[in-house]
Amino acid sequence: MAVAACSRTLEQEYGIPTAPVSTFEFANVVAGDRRFHGIPLRFIYTPHPVVGMPPSVLRGYIEGKDPATQRTVVDEVVEALTKPVTEDEFVGDFTPPSRAGVRQALLEPDTEDNLQRLFYERGWTDGLPIILPTEERVAAMLSGTNRAPDEVVGEIFLHDTQEYLSFTVEMVAIVGVMAGARAEHLPVLLAIASTGQPSIPGSTTPFACMLVVNGPIRNEIGMNSGVGAFSPRNLANSVIGRAWTLLTINWGYMRLKKQFWTSQGNPIGYNNMCVAENEERSPWEPFHVQKGFQAAESTVSLFRGWSFVNNVVGSSHRTVGEDMFIQLGALPGLYSAATLILDPLVARHLKENEGYRTKLDFSRWISQNFKMPAGQFWGTDLIHMMMAPLAEQGVEPYASWKKLPADTLIAPYDKPENINIVVVGGETSPMWKVADFAYSMSASVDKWRAKPATDECADGSCGLPDEP
Amino acid sequence: MDRRKMLALLGASPALVAGMPTHAETLPEVAPHPATPVLGGPITVLNPAVTPKLAERVPLAPRLNSLDGKTIYLVDTDWGGMGQNDGILQEMQAWFAQHMPGVKTIIKIKKGNFVTDDPGLWKEIAESKGNGVVLGVAG
Numbered sequence: 099m100a101v102a103a104c105s106r107t108l109e110q111e112y113g114i115p116t117a118p119v120s121t122f123e124f125a126n127v128v129a130g131d132r133r134f135h136g137i138p139l140r141f142i143y144t145p146h147p148v149v150g151m152p153p154s155v156l157r158g159y160i161e162g163k164d165p166a167t168q169r170t171v172v173d174e175v176v177e178a179l180t181k182p183v184t185e186d187e188f189v190g191d192f193t194p195p196s197r198a199g200v201r202q203a204l205l206e207p208d209t210e211d212n213l214q215r216l217f218y219e220r221g222w223t224d225g226l227p228i229i230l231p232t233e234e235r236v237a238a239m240l241s242g243t244n245r246a247p248d249e250v251v252g253e254i255f256l257h258d259t260q261e262y263l264s265f266t267v268e269m270v271a272i273v274g275v276m277a278g279a280r281a282e283h284l285p286v287l288l289a290i291a292s293t294g295q296p297s298i299p300g301s302t303t304p305f306a307c308m309l310v311v312n313g314p315i316r317n318e319i320g321m322n323s324g325v326g327a328f329s330p331r332n333l334a335n336s337v338i339g340r341a342w343t344l345l346t347i348n349w350g351y352m353r354l355k356k357q358f359w360t361s362q363g364n365p366i367g368y369n370n371m372c373v374a375e376n377e378e379r380s381p382w383e384p385f386h387v388q389k390g391f392q393a394a395e396s397t398v399s400l401f402r403g404w405s406f407v408n409n410v411v412g413s414s415h416r417t418v419g420e421d422m423f424i425q426l427g428a429l430p431g432l433y434s435a436a437t438l439i440l441d442p443l444v445a446r447h448l449k450e451n452e453g454y455r456t457k458l459d460f461s462r463w464i465s466q467n468f469k470m471p472a473g474q475f476w477g478t479d480l481i482h483m484m485m486a487p488l489a490e491q492g493v494e495p496y497a498s499w500k501k502l503p504a505d506t507l508i509a510p511y512d513k514p515e516n517i518n519i520v521v522v523g524g525e526t527s528p529m530w531k532v533a534d535f536a537y538s539m540s541a542s543v544d545k546w547r548a549k550p551a552t553d554e555c556a557d558g559s560c561g562l563p564d565e566p
Numbered sequence: 567m568d569r570r571k572m573l574a575l576l577g578a579s580p581a582l583v584a585g586m587p588t589h590a591e592t593l594p595e596v597a598p599h600p601a602t603p604v605l606g607g608p609i610t611v612l613n614p615a616v617t618p619k620l621a622e623r624v625p626l627a628p629r630l631n632s633l634d635g636k637t638i639y640l641v642d643t644d645w646g647g648m649g650q651n652d653g654i655l656q657e658m659q660a661w662f663a664q665h666m667p668g669v670k671t672i673i674k675i676k677k678g679n680f681v682t683d684d685p686g687l688w689k690e691i692a693e694s695k696g697n698g699v700v701l702g703v704a705g
Binding site for chain 2 (some may be wrong): 100101103104105107108109110111112113114115116117118119120121138139140144148149151153156157159160161172175176179180181182183187202203204205207208209210213217220222230231232233236262263264265268269272273276348349350483484487490491
């Protein structure tokens with residue numbers, strides 16, 4: 099939590115007494131922060147919200163009661179800065195929570211129905227039935243990697259509690275079993291886990307993520323990159339995508355009003371748009387090769403944003419790029435990030451008929467030619483919140499854009515390298531999706547495999563149906 | 567009407583009509599999960615929970631004897647974007663002026679967005695002998 103983090107800095111590094119203030123909406127976050135970060139910050143709460151309230155209401159907030167204590171807010175501010183620090187300020191806040199302590203490897207034996215209920219009530223699932231992680235199933239899952247069960251895969255940081263969690267190969271395997279994954283999927287799950295990236299980050303906004311698999315493993319485990327690749331039909335796509343969210347849940351990101359704040363949520367979180375890139379039908383180099391991997395390597399690439407827009411019936415009256423401009427106009431353009439998900443028909447049309455030799459060629463064209471009025475750009479609250487501070491600091495081109503009249507056109511996607519292109523689809527129609535997703539990172543799958551990729555599959559062609 | 571548009575309206579694409587391959591998916595045979603338990607009987611399963619570490623306790627900085635004659639910075643963390651959220655600190659400044667005139671208050675807006683640090687501001691407060699800080703407001 100940002101207010102807590104700044105307060106800790108002032109208290110610990112500068113020795114300056116600090117009175118942090120938050121609305122009562124975030125009281126649970128603050129409690130966790132006090133508990134896990136070890137410093138009993140003297141938080142004061144006002145009613146929620148503060149943003150957008152008129153001065154008379156705000157005056158009432160500070161002269162009124164703290165909803166947590168029923169004491170006057172301004173009195174608490176004075177007291178927070180002047181009341182001597184005592185040892186007993188730690189008491190109460192530092193009782194270890196239920197998640198802390200020694201982890202029991204096995205749960206008490208029970209019936210399947212009771213265990214399904216227990217897993218849900220403990221907040222370990224998405225609410226859909228799971229495959230219960232018996233010792234036999236987890237052992238079978240672990241055969242999918244050559245790594246030791248107790249090897250630490252990664253560590254994550256939770257903003258609400260300011261705590262670090264480390265997780266092992268076995269813990270990822272347990273979650274994989276729960277999601278319905280098979281041993282052959284485990285290297286992909288370990289690669290995802292190794293990033294430490296949650297599929298549903300803590301935010302009041304409806305964050306959504308996308309997961310793209312590249313390289314030979316796509317076909318070895320039967321992932322769908324073709325017809326209906328984003329639809330709920332393919333086992334590997336379904337369970338790998340779900341497993342990422344179950345990992346996220348297991349890491350603590352879905353604790354209500356502690357890390358999980360999204361006001362409306364986002365259904366993408368059920369599966370995280372888990373697909374493989376259709377490398378075989380793409381005219382361009384695969385996405386992971388763009389990111390520095392070899393074509394024969396297998397990787398997962400993660401993307402994060404909020405929304406995507408579908409093109410529904412092709413583009414016969416405008417060029418593909420011109421149609422995309424309409425869709426890009428509905429997205430904020432934050433940090434110049436966009437992700438274009440093209441059916442192979444569209445990708446090949448762009449290369450063969452419009453002359454874009456590479457993905458980056460098309461991204462450059464989008465970057466240079468898509469325009470938006472400066473007023474529309476800065477008038478988007480997300481842009482204003484995240485990028486106006488950069489303008490104030492003199493970062494270009496934002497500083498110059500901020501000074502422009504509202505109707506002056508700017509090219510908000512100024513960094514073509516941030517306009518990602520992935521080729522997915524079954525060529526039944528020239529479709530595409532335009533998303534506001536930013537590329538997060540890619541991770542190697544091969545390092546987690548039980549055995550190296552076979553020569554047969556090194557070109558990504560194995561497992562494909564025979565040509566008609 | 568051109569061919570492309572006509573086919574689109576028919577729900578088909580030129581590529582489909584041309585008989586191009588449309589599939590990059592294979593559906594492997596799926597074996598049942600090992601050792602499927604008998605429904606109704608007791609089952610032993612592994613615990614999926616990850617255990618966090620508790621932090622060591624760190625004390626607060628020493629507090630002030632009183633606020634009289636002190637300089638208190640009111641720092642807006644910029645929740646919600648620039649200039650959106652310092653109204654409550656302005657009201658707090660007015661309250662101090664009215665009720666505790668011996669306290670000097672200075673409003674500052676933290677640079678960057680609400681999740682970024684601002685070491686320059688903390689240094690400025692320390693070097694200008696700021697005695698205390700009111701920091702917020704999230705929400």
